[in-house]
Amino acid sequence: MLPDQLVFAMEVTLNGLMAGVMYALVALGFVLIFKASGIFNYAQGVLALFAALTLVGLQNGQIPFAHLINAAFGTDLHSFGWTLPAALAIALTALVMVGLAWAIERLILKHLVNQEPIILFMATIGLAYFLEGLGDVMWGADIKTLDVGLPQGISEGIEAVTAEWFGYGFFIDRLDIVATLVAAALVAALTLFSQYTKYGRALRAVADDHQAALSVGISLRFVWVLVWSIAGFVALIAGIMWGAKSGVQFSLSLIALKALPVLMLGGFTSIPGAIVGGLIIGMGEKLFEFFAGPLIGGATENWFAYVLALLFLVFRPQGLFGERIIERV
């Protein structure tokens, strides 16, 4: 029989990897937009929140802007009176995210073509505040329960197997298992899309060189709408997974903080980097908390993730999978 500490460390490692997948889900949205347009999208966390709010609102038949309508017209409207099946609600929310991507391109990005990256970054900060306020006004600020049928709680099968092998049943959350499968499917779909479809190739062309892509007739504006739509969909998936854990509430936008060290480590331009970065950060922070937490008072995870990312940056400034920047003079 293995020593207890080793068995516990194995359980912590597995849970860390699963947590890493959840971080990677958020990081993916950042990578997609940065890769295609060079924009660090500060609003990615808020996109996840907005998507989750919209999903719950549509599913429960909540009337958007009901507070505003009632205050303005003295009505007492709250609900359309329907409850949509989860799949339909998710599909409709994905459509809303496409509409949002179109609006973002039309109202913000179009006017900032050829601007410095810092200007575009500042624009996404403004977008984040705007979307947070819009979500609040549209759907209200109360905590909403997200129920799309995802399983939660301990996986009893894994608990039984590990109890037999190691004498201690591991805790693995069934939601984390689903998140891992979804993340794997998402990465596979994104890879197939970018490698084997016309639009995917256009996206890669724009990512490689804007000017060259424009010269062969690729519409930069269309590609931006496309990539923001995909990032919106990824945000929806992240919003569903995180929202299932905590309920849909405004702190969901803060999950972006968990993605930053993942991006620093994995690189801002690599989809596999986001996944591998997420796994390293998740596992690293959980193991550090397990071994060092009790010695230094605990609550190490938030800062240790950044320390770990910085350590990697010392040796690979572009991140593990980022594109190496070579400037010749």
Next chain:
Amino acid sequence: MRKSFTLLAATALAAATAGAAQADLVVPNLSYRTGPFAAGGIPYADGFQDYFTLLNERDGGIGGEIVKTPECETAYNTEKGVECYEATKGQGALVYNPLSTGITYQLIPKMQADGITLYTPGYGRTSAANGRVFEWVFNYPANYWDGASVAIKYLLDQNGGSLEGKKIALLYHNSAYGKEPIRTLEDLSKKHGFTLSTLPIDSPGQEQKSQWLQVRREKPDYVLFWGWGVMNSVAIQEAANIRFPMENFIGIWWSGSENDVAPAGAGANGYKSLTMHGVGADYPVYADLKQYVVDAGKAAGDGSNVGTVIYSRGMYAAMVIAEAIRKAQELAGTSAVNAAQVRDGFEALEITEARMKELGLPDFGQPFKATCADHGGPGMARIQQWDASAKRWTLVTDWIAPDDAVLDPLVAADSAAYAKEAGLSERCN
């Protein structure tokens, strides 16, 4: 020319006098309707504001003076909270209730210097209960150390009077707020022989896997919980995930609202928390709130939060402030009281059960009487338990008094340290 000037001066004087006679009572509402803690901040601010609206609409204010509650958004951010204080104190502010321990710590010396009362029911700096040192701060009817002690007394009661050999874990928001009960629990663990382990969670607390894996490994008999915001709902979900017995999971009063238990659904059934007031909307005051505020279209929110835990707590805080102002008016012999007179009202305040009944809140809060030395009240609390199928809280105990033999020396030591640091001498001698 001289005549016109005299007329002008007389008009200005008359206007100023009339202004003084109709001076409004200003109670700024430092709220947070945005950001990660908005889900708790909104119902609290609504309850706080709606109660003063009720007094204005039903009674014509307090003693004939209309109460104004200028609102300022803090987003539960300490710097913004201090900015809000600085921005509103010049409006004739009488008392502040910022609903944030972080903001409270920053405001204590400022408000002492400015001569404005700081009222922090159920939060803030616990040792401010010592009126000998904290002249301008009041935190009755209960504070965090009371809460910690009440939780342990409840567990003693559940275990035949002994916690010898039991393991209790404290899961807490890694902030000034969450750390408040540690000292008390350490002393109580020595007294009652239980083992205390402390598990901090960084704000906002969306990811708590490490802490709950530790709980699962160490198998504490009970988990006490000092959380706020998203930390609450995630903790309750994680406890359900690891199949921790929910009846052995007890939160402080800031971790026991409908918002906290709803996301976990049936998994939250049996979860307990402390409360310093009654539950539900079966109190006469809610009928008045409906008639004069909600149905009249004058509510701060849409009325959907009326009767929920956090709304009721905001309303309760407003009720105590209103009673203190009423007392101040009585003592000062004038309805247009100033900040110093309101402080005197807080210090002379007595809330009896008979008075609570008159206010439409029978058996809602504990009776208390403040004195020069006692700004903390009796510190009693009750235990409420969540019924997931009925979707409501139920009170499962009567009022439980804290262990003053343990708490009093802690309050004395901490307040003495503050007095030394701030160069204050003790009063009430």
